[in-house]
Amino acid sequence: MNKVTLKIIFPILSLMLMTHSHAENTFQQELKQNCSKIAPAAKLGKKLYDQKQYKKALEQFKFQLAWSNFCTANSDESGMSFSDQALDVARNNVGLTYARMNQPGWARAWYEIDSTSRASQYNLKQLPKAKSASDLSGEYVSYAGFGEWDHITVNKRNGRYEIAYSGLYMGIRSLIYGPNMGEFDTHMPVNKKQTTFKYDDCKIDLNFKTSPERGNFIEVKQNDGASGCGFGHNVYAGGTYLKVEK
Helix, strand or coil: CHHHHHHHHHHHHHHHHHHHHHHHHHHHHHHHHHHCCHHHHHHHHHHHHHCCCHHHHHHHHHHHHHHHHHHHHCHHHHCCCCCHHHHHHHHHHHHHHHHHCCCHHHHHHHHHHHCCCHHHHHHHHHCCCCCCCCCCCEEEEEEEECCEEEEEEEEEECCEEEEEEEEEECCCCHHHHCCEEEEEEEEEECCCCEEEEEECCEEEEEEEEEECCCEEEEEEEEECCCCHHHCCCCCCCCEEEEEEEC
16 A cells, blocks of 8 residues: 555655746746846836827836836846835836826825835925815725735715725735735715724724825724635735825
8 A cells, every 4th residue: 555655646746846846937937038128118118208108108117117126026036136226216207107197196106105215205296286085985005016006996876985995915926926815895974984894803994084295095904813804815904095096
């Protein structure tokens, strides 16, 4: 019996090792391919921006930002690393393009990823004054990493706000292997500005606020136990969500 078992186990182990090795090689190949595209994307983005083709420029600048950060995070395998200043420039390129597209909410969100940056501080001052609306409907975002965002969508229906959260955990290999995800839905009366989502031992408080600097935003606090709120591994809803769209 033991001999038969060994004959079965060894091929399985060999197959597992081969599969892992293939996955690693595939990851490294895709990583290096995309890292090599960063400089051309930045160059093309600037050209399109100067030509006032902002939507097309935005696509290139987002690629530049996401992969500059990703290749730096995986520098041992990518062989490429970008300075904090280069990453700051890439981030502000995205914000500036949104500003040119008359989307100050998105521009503000990108600048506030690192509000200690001098470039971000300067660009924030160039935006029109943030507006606060009594209607809380809209799209709110919080940065998840590598160019991706957690979203809270608020819609007014039948005398209440319907609230949908969609979040990500952007692990160190997430641009290739994909992120972990989590979602929840809740609601709130239109005359309220606070609601709580509960799931097993999980409690998530959402507080809708306004400020002259940010306009409408949501402060979210998550307290969870073993359930993890039913989210994918390491997905966390807590944070500040800025309103970027009505």
